[in-house]
Amino acid sequence: MSRKASDNVEYTLRSLSNLMGEKRRQQADGSAGSGAAAAAAGERSLIAAESCSSLNSAASGGELERAARRQFQQDETPGFVYVVSVFSALGGFLFGYDTGVVSGALLLLKRELNLDALWQELLVSSTVGAAALSALAGGVLNGLCGRRPCILLASGLFTAGAGVLAAARDKETLLGGRVVVGLGIGVASMTVPVYIAEVAPPHLRGRLVTINTLFITGGQFFASVVDGIFSYLAKDGWRYMLGLSAVPAVIQFLGFLFLPESPRWLIQKGQTQRARRILSQMRGNQAIDEEYDSIKNNIEEEEKEVGAAGPVICRMLTYPPTRRALIVGCGLQMFQQLSGINTVMYYSATILQMSGVEDDRLAIWLAALTAFINFIFTLVGVWLVERMGRRKLTLGSLAGTAVALIILASGFLLSAQVSPRITLNPPDPSHQNSTCTKYSYCNGCMLDPDCGLCYKLNKSSVIESSCIPVNKDSTMKAAWGRCSNETVFKKEDLFWAYNFCPTPYSWTALLGLILYLVFFAPGMGPMPWTINSEIYPLWARSTGNACSSGINWVFNVLVSLTFLHTAEYLTYYGAFFLYAGFAALGLVFIYGCLPETKGKKLEEIESLFENRLCTCGMSDSDEGRYIEYIRVKGSNYHLSDNDASDVE
Numbered sequence: 001m002s003r004k005a006s007d008n009v010e011y012t013l014r015s016l017s018n019l020m021g022e023k024r025r026q027q028a029d030g031s032a033g034s035g036a037a038a039a040a041a042g043e044r045s046l047i048a049a050e051s052c053s054s055l056n057s058a059a060s061g062g063e064l065e066r067a068a069r070r071q072f073q074q075d076e077t078p079g080f081v082y083v084v085s086v087f088s089a090l091g092g093f094l095f096g097y098d099t100g101v102v103s104g105a106l107l108l109l110k111r112e113l114n115l116d117a118l119w120q121e122l123l124v125s126s127t128v129g130a131a132a133l134s135a136l137a138g139g140v141l142n143g144l145c146g147r148r149p150c151i152l153l154a155s156g157l158f159t160a161g162a163g164v165l166a167a168a169r170d171k172e173t174l175l176g177g178r179v180v181v182g183l184g185i186g187v188a189s190m191t192v193p194v195y196i197a198e199v200a201p202p203h204l205r206g207r208l209v210t211i212n213t214l215f216i217t218g219g220q221f222f223a224s225v226v227d228g229i230f231s232y233l234a235k236d237g238w239r240y241m242l243g244l245s246a247v248p249a250v251i252q253f254l255g256f257l258f259l260p261e262s263p264r265w266l267i268q269k270g271q272t273q274r275a276r277r278i279l280s281q282m283r284g285n286q287a288i289d290e291e292y293d294s295i296k297n298n299i300e301e302e303e304k305e306v307g308a309a310g311p312v313i314c315r316m317l318t319y320p321p322t323r324r325a326l327i328v329g330c331g332l333q334m335f336q337q338l339s340g341i342n343t344v345m346y347y348s349a350t351i352l353q354m355s356g357v358e359d360d361r362l363a364i365w366l367a368a369l370t371a372f373i374n375f376i377f378t379l380v381g382v383w384l385v386e387r388m389g390r391r392k393l394t395l396g397s398l399a400g401t402a403v404a405l406i407i408l409a410s411g412f413l414l415s416a417q418v419s420p421r422i423t424l425n426p427p428d429p430s431h432q433n434s435t436c437t438k439y440s441y442c443n444g445c446m447l448d449p450d451c452g453l454c455y456k457l458n459k460s461s462v463i464e465s466s467c468i469p470v471n472k473d474s475t476m477k478a479a480w481g482r483c484s485n486e487t488v489f490k491k492e493d494l495f496w497a498y499n500f501c502p503t504p505y506s507w508t509a510l511l512g513l514i515l516y517l518v519f520f521a522p523g524m525g526p527m528p529w530t531i532n533s534e535i536y537p538l539w540a541r542s543t544g545n546a547c548s549s550g551i552n553w554v555f556n557v558l559v560s561l562t563f564l565h566t567a568e569y570l571t572y573y574g575a576f577f578l579y580a581g582f583a584a585l586g587l588v589f590i591y592g593c594l595p596e597t598k599g600k601k602l603e604e605i606e607s608l609f610e611n612r613l614c615t616c617g618m619s620d621s622d623e624g625r626y627i628e629y630i631r632v633k634g635s636n637y638h639l640s641d642n643d644a645s646d647v648e
């Protein structure tokens with residue numbers, strides 16, 4: 001079904017070194033003879049001469065190569081593509097902001113609106129649940145109405161949700177606002193990567209789609225800073241936290257009133273004139289005939305082969321290449337969440353506290369630090385994706401993540417094994433007979449979400465330790481006793497540990513946390529989104545992305561909701577070892593099934609899934625090869641790592 005570029009148009013592929021060779025040969029032939037030689041060699045030489053003439057200033061071979069590369073890049077990258085990508089990626093920013101901001105807002109909300117644990121849970125999970133549903137529904141919308149209306153719809157939902165949240169007077173309205181925001185997140189999370197992939201030139205596609213995840217983690221970081229700032233505003237601080245997202249949402253909405261529809265979607269719907277206009281806007285000074293023809297031929301051939309009858313998901317499942325692509329796409333999203341990113345982020349403050357940061361007020365800023373590391377290392381991913389390729393980056397990232405999880409788990413294991421003994425059992429003044437006072441070691445106390453440890457330090461050893469119920473309003477202090485008043489207990493050199501046990505090995509968990517983010521953020525964070533945006537043929541792209549994004553959100557809810565129970569049954573280290581196990585399974589899956597898609601045109605990628613699923617990872621394993629191809633008619637040329645067998 002899918003064809004090589006050479007099937008579509010008169011195309012000559014040749015490596016950059018061939019091009020350089022031609023140039024050198026011409027130079028050797030002498031300046032007078034070079035024109036004649038080019039004429040004799042026909043179109044090929046003509047193109048080589050044309051291409052090389054732009055490089056005349058470069059003296060040595062190395063410089064020539066660099067100059068050629070610069071030239072290619074300049075020609076390939078009109079600024080408009082970047083503008084369009086950044087405006088779309090605001091959807092990613094809002095996804096990150098709205099999922100990240102809620103933890104800080106809840107700290108204030110639970111006091112002001114007297115929220116119990118169930119309502120707090122509802123305000124967090126309703127958004128993620130709504131995102132799962134709307135990501136699935138977004139597939140149909142994308143197919144029927146196009147990418148642009150879906151992005152407009154998402155920014156409209158973000159704006160409306162922010163307005164409702166900022167003005168809310170009761171918890172029911174807040175819940176409504178969070179659901180509206182969640183609907184926006186779901187639609188944005190599946191549409192934006194598809195849209196960017198469809199407008200980007202092949203050699204930049206990975207980088208531009210990965211920018212969307214950079215914006216997600218940027219949104220999460222920005223949210224944690226906003227949480228930090230407005231946490232000092234005890235009354236109504238949450239209104240600013242939740243309402244601020246209206247600003248980027250309105251900017252995106254206004255921007256998209258003027259930005260174009262995806263040319264690929266337009267061609268599919270038969271609006272070819274508009275598609276041509278938009279494609280040439282996106283490609284600047286490039287001739288677009290080849291790309292246009294290739295998309296058009298592909299659509300026609302797809303319709304012939306797969307047919308247009310029946311629901312897309314059924315056609316995807318009965319046609320082996322799309323079935324395999326769907327399994328790979330959904331598997332990647334599932335393993336992203338099963339590696340525990342959101343619980344690691346959520347528990348980052350605890351992990352940092354375990355490692356000796358004692359100022360509780362800092363907790364919110366520590367979460368910002370974690371979000372910052374996640375953001376900065378996603379930037380590394382943007383840089384690496386077109387250098388290393390998707391496959392190597394994902395494999396390396398997941399392997400590192402698995403090792404980091406083992407270190408993180410070992411940190412918790414060590415601290416459980418040397419868990420301090422409870423030496424004081426003060427009587428409960430309320431006579432409620434809490435379970436906390438029954439524990440003999442800190443380890444049991446830390447695993448009980450209702451209890452914390454109140455203790456003193458003698459040099460580095462824990463003394464006078466007691467397990468006390470945690471204050472219902474703030475986990476920073478005990479419900480009663482020595483550790484119930486923050487200012488008093490700090491003066492008396494007492495410490496309060498909630499969710500962790502003070503041990504000399506806590507740094508192991510900190511090391512694990514940092515390594516986790518360093519490895520996860522450049523690869524497993526962005527690649528599932530990036531790869532999903534490119535592995536489906538056009539007719540299956542909306543549905544494929546809807547399913548895989550839906551899987552991402554469903555596993556996000558599952559992992560977050562089950563973490564506390566998993567930790568209770570398996571202990572913290574058990575939970576992190578479990579995530580390490582999932583990461584190891586993910587490694588095997590990705591090693592076997594994920595082919596390299598770097599530099600391929602979207603229309604070529606389907607052929608990578610023609611082999612049996614478990615061998616797709618081996619198909620076309622020409623990673624690292626980088627061959628440029630040049631158009632014969634017209635002066636444009638572009639980068640690709642296409643197969644050398646394509647040379648005519």
Ligand SMILES: O[C@H]1[C@H](O)[C@@H](O)[C@H](O)[C@@H](O)[C@H]1O
Pocket residue numbers: 213216217220336341342374524525526529552556
């Ligand atoms: O790719 C993103 C990113 O890694 C985020 O940090 C995480 O919160 C999301 O769940 C994930 O989908």
